[in-house]
Amino acid sequence: MAKDPKKTLGASEFRKVAVSSLTNAPKVLGVTKDGVRILKPKGKATHFSTKEIRDAISTVRAAKRA
Structure with missing residues (x-):
């Protein structure tokens, strides 16, 4: 059974998604x-x-120390 080409991502498309998600990374x-x-x-x-x-x-930290 062949995969539907519309549903799969190529390596270059995956890389674009991964890089763009890193720019909005939380602190x-x-x-x-x-x-x-x-x-x-x-x-x-x-x-x-x-x-x-x-x-x-x-x-809480002060109570833990005591």
Whole structure:
């Protein structure tokens, strides 16, 4: 059974798609010990401000140290 040529991508077409998707790559905020990248979200937070999130994280980290 032959493949439908309209549904398959050639190597040059695939390369164009891959390169164009890299230009809109999200910003990497950090990398964990095991190599997992933490990406910046595309949108803004709707329920919490950035300051509230940072305060919550610092509180949790301080409690973990104690």
